Amino acid sequence: MGMTMTEKILARGAGRESVRPGDLILARVDFAMGHDLTIPPAGKIMREQMGAEKIWDPERVAVTQDHFQPAKDAASATLGRLTREFSHSMGIKWYFEVGQGGICHTVLPENGLVLPGELVVGADSHSCTYGALNNFATGIGSTDLACVLALGELWFRVPETLKFVYHNRLKEWVEAKDLILYVIGQIGVDGARSKAMEHTGEALRHIDMEARLTMTNMAIEAGAKNGIMEFDDVTKEYLDGRAKRPYTPVSSDSDAEYEKVFEFDVEKVELGVAKPMSPDNYAPLSEVAGTRLDQVFIGSCTNSRITDLRRAAAVLENHKVAPGVRLIITPSSHQVAIQAEKEGLIRTFLAAGAAWTTATCGACLGGHMGVLGEGEVCLSTTNRNFPGRMGHPKAQVYLSNPAVAAASAVTGVISHPGEVLDRMPAEIR
Amino acid sequence: MSLPKVVRGRAWKFGDNIDTDQIIPAKYAIYSLDEVELGKHAMEGVPGHETWAGGVARGDILVGGSNFGCGSSREIAPVAIRGAGISLVVADSFARIFFRNAINMGYPILQSPQAAEAVEEGDELEVDLEEGIIRNFTRGDEYRAEAFPQFMTDLLKMGGLVPWVRQRLEERRQRAAVRG
Numbered sequence: 234m235g236m237t238m239t240e241k242i243l244a245r246g247a248g249r250e251s252v253r254p255g256d257l258i259l260a261r262v263d264f265a266m267g268h269d270l271t272i273p274p275a276g277k278i279m280r281e282q283m284g285a286e287k288i289w290d291p292e293r294v295a296v297t298q299d300h301f302q303p304a305k306d307a308a309s310a311t312l313g314r315l316t317r318e319f320s321h322s323m324g325i326k327w328y329f330e331v332g333q334g335g336i337c338h339t340v341l342p343e344n345g346l347v348l349p350g351e352l353v354v355g356a357d358s359h360s361c362t363y364g365a366l367n368n369f370a371t372g373i374g375s376t377d378l379a380c381v382l383a384l385g386e387l388w389f390r391v392p393e394t395l396k397f398v399y400h401n402r403l404k405e406w407v408e409a410k411d412l413i414l415y416v417i418g419q420i421g422v423d424g425a426r427s428k429a430m431e432h433t434g435e436a437l438r439h440i441d442m443e444a445r446l447t448m449t450n451m452a453i454e455a456g457a458k459n460g461i462m463e464f465d466d467v468t469k470e471y472l473d474g475r476a477k478r479p480y481t482p483v484s485s486d487s488d489a490e491y492e493k494v495f496e497f498d499v500e501k502v503e504l505g506v507a508k509p510m511s512p513d514n515y516a517p518l519s520e521v522a523g524t525r526l527d528q529v530f531i532g533s534c535t536n537s538r539i540t541d542l543r544r545a546a547a548v549l550e551n552h553k554v555a556p557g558v559r560l561i562i563t564p565s566s567h568q569v570a571i572q573a574e575k576e577g578l579i580r581t582f583l584a585a586g587a588a589w590t591t592a593t594c595g596a597c598l599g600g601h602m603g604v605l606g607e608g609e610v611c612l613s614t615t616n617r618n619f620p621g622r623m624g625h626p627k628a629q630v631y632l633s634n635p636a637v638a639a640a641s642a643v644t645g646v647i648s649h650p651g652e653v654l655d656r657m658p659a660e661i662r
Numbered sequence: 663m664s665l666p667k668v669v670r671g672r673a674w675k676f677g678d679n680i681d682t683d684q685i686i687p688a689k690y691a692i693y694s695l696d697e698v699e700l701g702k703h704a705m706e707g708v709p710g711h712e713t714w715a716g717g718v719a720r721g722d723i724l725v726g727g728s729n730f731g732c733g734s735s736r737e738i739a740p741v742a743i744r745g746a747g748i749s750l751v752v753a754d755s756f757a758r759i760f761f762r763n764a765i766n767m768g769y770p771i772l773q774s775p776q777a778a779e780a781v782e783e784g785d786e787l788e789v790d791l792e793e794g795i796i797r798n799f800t801r802g803d804e805y806r807a808e809a810f811p812q813f814m815t816d817l818l819k820m821g822g823l824v825p826w827v828r829q830r831l832e833e834r835r836q837r838a839a840v841r842g
Contacts, residue, residue, distance in 0.1 A: 257813045270736060271736070274695060274738075282824045283824055283827040283831065301692065306692065308692035309692050312694065358734050358759060373735060373759065374735055374736075374759060374762060374766060375737040376766035376767055376822065376823050377766055379823075379824075380823050384827060384830055384831070388813065388817075390811070422679055422729060422732060423679065423729035423757070426755065426757065426758065427758040427761075453733075456757055456758070599688050599689060617681075619681040619683055619733060620683075620709060621683050621684060621687050621707040622681075622683045626707055
């Protein structure tokens with residue numbers, strides 16, 4: 234019996250010939266990540282409760298200051314300080330200070346730290362993002378992270394795999410975000426609970442790496458353990474000159490067993506949103522067009538990489554944000570911000586009347602720089618819109634792609650980007 | 663810290679897909695190292711439960727629906743529930759990271775679709791953790807919980823991942839000493 238990519242990576246980590254779904258294994262971890270909300274408890278548990286004095290491999294750990302940083306108040310400054318002190322005292326090689334890193338899930342891929350065939354864990358639920366780079370990556374808690382830091386290994390239950398096959402090509406304007414929102418709408422927020430989502434099919438060949446990262450990023454919104462994609466030319470090109478270690482890609486065997494196979498003709502997928510108050514509350518854009526907005530947020534590990542900002546800027550060029558609406562744009566990393574500056578995107582954003590912030594998770598989790606008040610309505614390029622996610626529990630959050638967000642900021646209501654821009658230039662589509 | 667054999671308490675009932683930002687809104691993540699403070703705000707993000715934590719008596723039992731604890735990986739979700747005085751969480755099903763976190767903390771959780779369906783708010787429950795049986799004194803019912811794989815049961819019994827890691831670190835030290 235063959236194995237899926239996920240099973241192969243877990244088997245290798247466990248030092249076994251093969252594993253089956255349901256097996257409980259102890260596996261070696263190739264790379265681990267924590268941030269300013271999860272390193273302080275993990276560090277405390279590791280040192281004070283587990284009694285470990287050093288970490289297993291300082292070269293295989295990354296730490297970012299991203300959630301409540303730059304510190305939003307005195308208490309988060311303390312969390313930032315604990316994160317900094319722990320990272321320095323443990324000699325962690327991949328520590329990213331405020332102003333030099335950004336959101337973990339953009340920083341790790343862009344620095345070539347999470348690679349094909351690897352077993353990656355991160356103390357953040359969206360750690361599943363890295364799977365677009367042909368690895369097994371999953372979110373873990375702080376006690377989990379403490380265990381990994383101390384031992385370099387962790388327990389896992391081998392997941393069943395669901396296979397998602399995408400045929401054809403996405404239509405004009407329709408992005409990977411629309412596709413993944415549609416898929417989650419079909420299977421529900423627990424549709425892949427504790428399972429692996431393996432994405433495949435010819436449609437992916439035309440989806441670039443940053444857009445692929447958007448898709449695997451949202452695996453957790455379907456409850457999945459991980460999202461994973463095959464290694465191909467797009468993966469190789471992205472990693473050339475970036476990868477910090479040699480790597481070995483994995484592929485699923487032709488006789489691998491899947492719990493279920495879903496097939497999608499992506500040409501039929503329309504521009505869409507997730508309506509309040511759940512990521513699976515999918516609706517075609519036409520159904521919600523005209524909804525009045527108080528805030529538009531372009532940011533997060535889901536949709537604020539350079540290609541996302543290019544599309545937003547193309548829409549905003551020579552336009553102004555509508556009166557009564559505020560547009561907040563938060564790049565997902567410092568490198569993204571530098572690139573946006575080089576390309577003149579920031580000038581476009583500022584001229585349009587957008588608030589441009591430093592790279593941080595910020596408003597996505599209701600942290601800072603764009604938290605919503607009672608009754609406010611927001612269109613956001615983020616990943617999650619459960620009650621209270623971005624602030625007040627009675628705020629309403631719609632999720633969309635960046636071009637829709639930018640167009641809606643210009644009109645003040647949820648809008649098709651074609652209302653503002655004739656055509657998305659082919660080179661940035 | 664080992665598990666009690668039997669837990670008794672009043673039931674607090676919640677629906678499906680209660681996510682971690684409702685269990686403990688992210689703004690309280692600044693109290694990540696303070697279980698008591700987190701406990702004061704547990705379930706505050708669930709509409710109508712803004713002052714819920716104040717009404718919990720030590721030992722009470724939380725009964726959730728399906729996919730309980732979905733969303734963030736932040737361990738403060740089960741920590742806040744424990745901090746509020748809840749002795750045990752029973753649910754139709756758990757989201758995976760919440761599930762891991764609870765087991766890693768040595769905090770008892772039980773998966774029982776039967777109980778999640780039948781229990782009403784305020785019911786008096788007694789839970790036999792070893793047998794996986796939930797008795798409802800208010801309704802005179804009894805529900806079974808699904809058995810976890812042995813490794814998870816063992817982790818729970820020994821108090822979670824902390825003592826497990828301590829043990830492994832000790833084994834490594836001894837091996838290193840032998841190699842000398």
